[in-house]
Amino acid sequence: MALLQLQEPGMSTAPHEHRLAVGIDLGTTNSLVASVRNGIAVCLNDAEGRAMLPSVVHYPRGGAALVGRAAQAHQVDDPRNTLVSVKRFMGRGIHDVTHIESMPYDFLDTEGMLRFRTVNGVKSPVEVSAEILKALRERAEASLGGPLVGAVITVPAYFDDAQRQATKDAARLAGLNVLRLLNEPTAAAVAYGLENASEGVYAIYDLGGGTFDISILKLSRGVFEVMSTNGDASLGGDDFDHRVFCWILDQSGVAPVSDSDARRLEGLARRAKELLSIEEEAPIRGTLSTGDEIDLTLTRETFVDITRTLVNKTLAPVRKALRDADLSVDEVKGVVMVGGATRMLHLQQAVGEFFGQSPLTNLDPDKVVALGAAMQANVLAGNRTADEDWLLLDVIPLSLGLETMGGLVEKIVPRNSTIPIAKAQEFTTFKDGQTAMAIHVVQGERELVSACRSLARFELRGIPPMTAGAARIRVSFQVDADGLLAVTAREMSAGVEAQVVVKPSYGLADDEIAEMLKSGFEHASDDAKARAVRELQVEGERMLEAVQQALKADGALLDDEERARIDAAMAALRTAVAGDDAKALRQALDGLGRETDGFAARRMDKSIRSALAGHKINELKV
Amino acid sequence: MDLQQDYFALFGLPQTFDIDREQLEQAYRDCQAQVHPDRHAHRNDAEKRVSMQWATHVNEAYRTLRKPLLRARYLLSLRGVDAGIETNTAMAPAFLMEQMEWREGVEEAREGGDVSDLEHMRQRLDLHERELRQALSGQLGDTAADGEAAADTVRRLMFIEKLQIEIDDALEALED
Ligand SMILES: Nc1ncnc2c1ncn2[C@@H]1O[C@H](COP(=O)(O)OP(=O)(O)OP(=O)(O)O)[C@@H](O)[C@H]1O
Numbered sequence: 001m002a003l004l005q006l007q008e009p010g011m012s013t014a015p016h017e018h019r020l021a022v023g024i025d026l027g028t029t030n031s032l033v034a035s036v037r038n039g040i041a042v043c044l045n046d047a048e049g050r051a052m053l054p055s056v057v058h059y060p061r062g063g064a065a066l067v068g069r070a071a072q073a074h075q076v077d078d079p080r081n082t083l084v085s086v087k088r089f090m091g092r093g094i095h096d097v098t099h100i101e102s103m104p105y106d107f108l109d110t111e112g113m114l115r116f117r118t119v120n121g122v123k124s125p126v127e128v129s130a131e132i133l134k135a136l137r138e139r140a141e142a143s144l145g146g147p148l149v150g151a152v153i154t155v156p157a158y159f160d161d162a163q164r165q166a167t168k169d170a171a172r173l174a175g176l177n178v179l180r181l182l183n184e185p186t187a188a189a190v191a192y193g194l195e196n197a198s199e200g201v202y203a204i205y206d207l208g209g210g211t212f213d214i215s216i217l218k219l220s221r222g223v224f225e226v227m228s229t230n231g232d233a234s235l236g237g238d239d240f241d242h243r244v245f246c247w248i249l250d251q252s253g254v255a256p257v258s259d260s261d262a263r264r265l266e267g268l269a270r271r272a273k274e275l276l277s278i279e280e281e282a283p284i285r286g287t288l289s290t291g292d293e294i295d296l297t298l299t300r301e302t303f304v305d306i307t308r309t310l311v312n313k314t315l316a317p318v319r320k321a322l323r324d325a326d327l328s329v330d331e332v333k334g335v336v337m338v339g340g341a342t343r344m345l346h347l348q349q350a351v352g353e354f355f356g357q358s359p360l361t362n363l364d365p366d367k368v369v370a371l372g373a374a375m376q377a378n379v380l381a382g383n384r385t386a387d388e389d390w391l392l393l394d395v396i397p398l399s400l401g402l403e404t405m406g407g408l409v410e411k412i413v414p415r416n417s418t419i420p421i422a423k424a425q426e427f428t429t430f431k432d433g434q435t436a437m438a439i440h441v442v443q444g445e446r447e448l449v450s451a452c453r454s455l456a457r458f459e460l461r462g463i464p465p466m467t468a469g470a471a472r473i474r475v476s477f478q479v480d481a482d483g484l485l486a487v488t489a490r491e492m493s494a495g496v497e498a499q500v501v502v503k504p505s506y507g508l509a510d511d512e513i514a515e516m517l518k519s520g521f522e523h524a525s526d527d528a529k530a531r532a533v534r535e536l537q538v539e540g541e542r543m544l545e546a547v548q549q550a551l552k553a554d555g556a557l558l559d560d561e562e563r564a565r566i567d568a569a570m571a572a573l574r575t576a577v578a579g580d581d582a583k584a585l586r587q588a589l590d591g592l593g594r595e596t597d598g599f600a601a602r603r604m605d606k607s608i609r610s611a612l613a614g615h616k617i618n619e620l621k622v
Numbered sequence: 623m624d625l626q627q628d629y630f631a632l633f634g635l636p637q638t639f640d641i642d643r644e645q646l647e648q649a650y651r652d653c654q655a656q657v658h659p660d661r662h663a664h665r666n667d668a669e670k671r672v673s674m675q676w677a678t679h680v681n682e683a684y685r686t687l688r689k690p691l692l693r694a695r696y697l698l699s700l701r702g703v704d705a706g707i708e709t710n711t712a713m714a715p716a717f718l719m720e721q722m723e724w725r726e727g728v729e730e731a732r733e734g735g736d737v738s739d740l741e742h743m744r745q746r747l748d749l750h751e752r753e754l755r756q757a758l759s760g761q762l763g764d765t766a767a768d769g770e771a772a773a774d775t776v777r778r779l780m781f782i783e784k785l786q787i788e789i790d791d792a793l794e795a796l797e798d
């Protein structure tokens with residue numbers, strides 16, 4: 001049962017088995033899954049041979065959720081229970097979403113992230129996204145013939161921490177082991193750069209259904225270094241549809257329309273928009289539920305006219321990204337176009353004019369993100385071969401900071417810092433005898449807290465009473481390679497430590513996910529339970545073997561007490577492996593994992609040091 | 623885990639202000655190729671944590687050595703010279719006066735929306751910055767170099783950087 005699959009606890013990797021890993025492009029409009037097969041990245045198709053899964057989920061009364069085209073079929077007849085473009089709501093509260101009043105959903109204003117009330121119960125955007133991811137996981141497992149070791153999930157580069165966390169939660173909920181969250185333009189750069197053996201500075205311009213990203217990368221000898229990124233997490237093809245939709249209402253004079261007619265008209269609008277990428281004009285014809293007939297013709301000229309401001313809206317982030325990378329337009333060697341919406345001709349023209357060169361459109365803008373993600377997943381899963389020696393150096397898109405006096409933001413981690421990154425800042429108390437301090441973590445570029453995204457609030461307690469200004473409170477930010485933040489606060493001056501670690505989570509709390517996964521196990525068939533136990537036993541055997549090896553090689557790193565505790569945990573795991581109690585097995589696995597944590601870290605540190613020393617010796621020889 | 627090894631040693635570079643950028647870049651990439659979390663994604667949590675800490679350290683080292691001003695400050699701290707950054711009392715009154723004039727100039731141009739004025743000031747500052755950096759390469763050349771003079775130059779460069787940021791912010795605001 002993949003839901004309960006444990007993370008690899010071993011201290012070494014099993015040699016040379018091909019590990020099944022996928023890249024998933026979880027798009028606003030369409031989602032794809034790809035994998036490296038026989039050394040080549042390919043999209044995995046559905047039974048009908050289609051790679052793209054429409055990112056649509058329909059909740060029927062009582063039944064299981066429908067995903068993709070089956071769900072799309074209900075878009076018009078049941079808009080309230082058919083969720084489209086759910087990515088726009090990831091990590092968002094009800095007040096963050098524009099045009100929310102014109103959407104056909106029954107929203108629930110819950111803390112952190114909004115939810116939808118459906119006939120099938122209340123659903124969070126995380127759960128809806130998990131349905132899409134689950135469909136893709138099942139497709140991949142059927143097509144690759146086994147359970148997945150892990151997945152790389154792509155996110156818009158401009159996604160903030162809340163949106164990234166929500167995406168990771170959705171993947172975990174879908175039973176996926178997330179190898180990495182990868183920025184969409186970076187994934188595209190990998191696919192494009194490797195295919196064309198590119199070197200130099202490239203701009204990746206990615207306009208999808210609901211998000212816009214621009215990333216500037218330096219490609220050099222197998223290193224993909226993101227120099228800057230910018231964008232708009234709520235700008236995409238959907239907005240062009242909306243302009244056409246408004247134009248239709250305006251021209252036909254039928255407003256206001258019902259939710260289901262609105263869906264119908266949005267569909268017409270999108271088709272017309274897409275047609276205009278090849279034709280000079282597009283017919284818009286249909287009948288509404290009221291009996292009103294729509295019969296219009298949209299010319300390319302009018303379309304260009306009503307969407308000009310949207311096209312221009314993408315250029316401001318491009319300018320900012322160039323400035324942050326400290327580059328001028330003519331230093332950019334190529335502009336790679338990604339995302340279905342970059343098929344629009346006037347957009348290609350505007351981008352071409354801006355950069356003074358024709359953008360590169362010679363790759364499939366729908367698939368390139370998923371393919372790049374698959375290549376990275378293959379490498380991360382440990383299937384690397386000698387020629388797959390590339391390295392991605394990515395950045396954090398938006399600054400991270402803390403609220404200070406007067407509702408102002410003190411920036412701690414500046415945008416476009418290469419990740420992983422850590423920064424710390426010291427604060428002090430402002431009242432005599434103050435024993436607690438409120439910490440408010442925000443993300444964004446503005447000076448006022450109210451104009452930034454609030455990521456987390458927590459309180460550091462247990463500060464020893466001192467005179468004002470005497471306490472030294474160190475707040476540390478650590479951003480990992482997924483672009484996710486953890487915050488620690490610690491009182492330093494009196495030698496007393498109070499520490500809080502916060503992982504801002506606007507998705508589901510960790511125990512909420514654990515609960516969902518557990519209830520999945522309880523409802524599993526006896527068969528599945530037996531299999532899960534067998535898997536745990538195998539896992540236990542592997543872990544025992546790995547620890548044994550590690551002790552043989554590096555036992556000297558441990559003192560007697562540590563050694564004794566590891567030995568005891570090993571004995572406990574051996575007993576559990578001999579039995580068939582899933583809970584006992586998991587406990588024993590966790591137990592040995594805990595006891596060997598410090599040992600594993602020390603061994604890793606030692607091995608990294610010797611690797612670093614080794615490469616310097618090589619350098620001297622040159 | 624002790625990550626206190628000095629940044630120059632980490633990248634195999636001599637401890638001087640003048641560095642070979644190519645060499646720095648290559649050494650950075652070589653280091654990340656060893657420590658980056660992407661290289662260790664299939665390992666267990668403890669091992670991944672160590673990899674992240676090392677990659678964080680390498681990034682910080684690179685950032686510090688790549689930017690001239692940060693590099694200079696870092697060198698001063700390695701050599702035990704207090705740059706007196708928190709207490710800018712050490713600055714000559716004439717210099718402080720000049721700074722105030724600059725600041726007023728930027729403020730005026732911003733309020734007047736005068737882009738070309740701002741750009742012109744930016745260019746003059748850039749020129750000034752280059753001169754000071756050249757001075758640093760002597761002042762922070764080898765260990766026998768002049769730490770006190772370098773500290774003074776560093777303080778001046780910090781004022782200049784602040785002004786440059788102000789101008790850039792003003793230009794960006796005018797653009798939006
Ligand atoms: N021929 C075309 N002309 C214009 N637009 C098109 C064309 N084909 C697809 N699109 C638009 O591209 C968008 C979908 O692009 P894509 O599948 O790349 O987005 P996504 O990956 O789902 O979204 P995102 O990356 O923003 O999360 C839709 O708005 C769609 O209408």
Ligand SMILES: [Mg+2]
Nearest residue numbers: 027208339369
């Ligand atoms: Mg996309």
